[in-house]
Amino acid sequence: MKRRLTFRSIAGAIAFGWLFASLFAADAQGQRRNTAQPAPAAGPKVEKIDEKRFAELLKPNGKPLLINFWATWCEPCREEFPDLVKIDAEYKGKIDFITISLDFEDEIATTVPKFLVEMKATMPTFLLVTADETAAIQMVSKDWAGALPFTVIYAPDGTMSYFRQGIVKHDVLQAELYKLLKPTR
Numbered sequence: 001m002k003r004r005l006t007f008r009s010i011a012g013a014i015a016f017g018w019l020f021a022s023l024f025a026a027d028a029q030g031q032r033r034n035t036a037q038p039a040p041a042a043g044p045k046v047e048k049i050d051e052k053r054f055a056e057l058l059k060p061n062g063k064p065l066l067i068n069f070w071a072t073w074c075e076p077c078r079e080e081f082p083d084l085v086k087i088d089a090e091y092k093g094k095i096d097f098i099t100i101s102l103d104f105e106d107e108i109a110t111t112v113p114k115f116l117v118e119m120k121a122t123m124p125t126f127l128l129v130t131a132d133e134t135a136a137i138q139m140v141s142k143d144w145a146g147a148l149p150f151t152v153i154y155a156p157d158g159t160m161s162y163f164r165q166g167i168v169k170h171d172v173l174q175a176e177l178y179k180l181l182k183p184t185r
Contacts, residue, residue, distance in 0.1 A: 044116040046116070046125045048126070054130075054139065057126070058154070059158070064156055065153070066177070067097075067100060068080075068150070069102060069140075070099060072115045080149055080167045083168065084099070085121050085123075087174070087177075098123060099125045102128060112125070133146065140152055141160065150165050151168045152164075
């Protein structure tokens with residue numbers, strides 16, 4: 001079967017040839033076109049900290065401090081996280097809010113950031129790596145047994161004003177923060 005050359009097939013072949021020649025000529029002149037796809041946006045950075053850095057984060061600075069201890073493998077932690085993201089959005093700039101992941105160290109660049117992206121979390125997140133978990137726990141609260149999730153609020157002067165071992169409720173956190181932020185008369 002003979003194929004008939006038409007204007008379209010000839011024009012298409014010429015256009016393809018011209019495009020190929022243009023690309024080859026640009027490459028030959030060292031002007032390779034950048035066809036690489038942009039790198040995906042980096043997820044949240046999770047900073048690894050030890051007991052010393054953790055103690056620095058606990059120092060009062062004149063604002064209430066909300067800390068949530070969690071892990072990606074902890075189902076109650078995952079359940080409460082959307083409420084924590086809401087609190088972060090509502091109180092940004094009014095309080096300091098950090099989350100401390102107790103995941104395994106090798107998950108600092110994988111599982112933890114992926115979870116934070118899924119949750120649309122923007123609060124600073126740290127991965128606590130310590131040889132003595134009990135000492136770190138005691139820096140937070142003598143009443144904390146180490147179970148997750150654990151949430152604590154410190155008043156602007158550094159005194160503990162609230163703690164909860166277990167899932168926190170959005171309205172409870174709002175009420176506790178209101179007590180610390182309400183204007184004095």
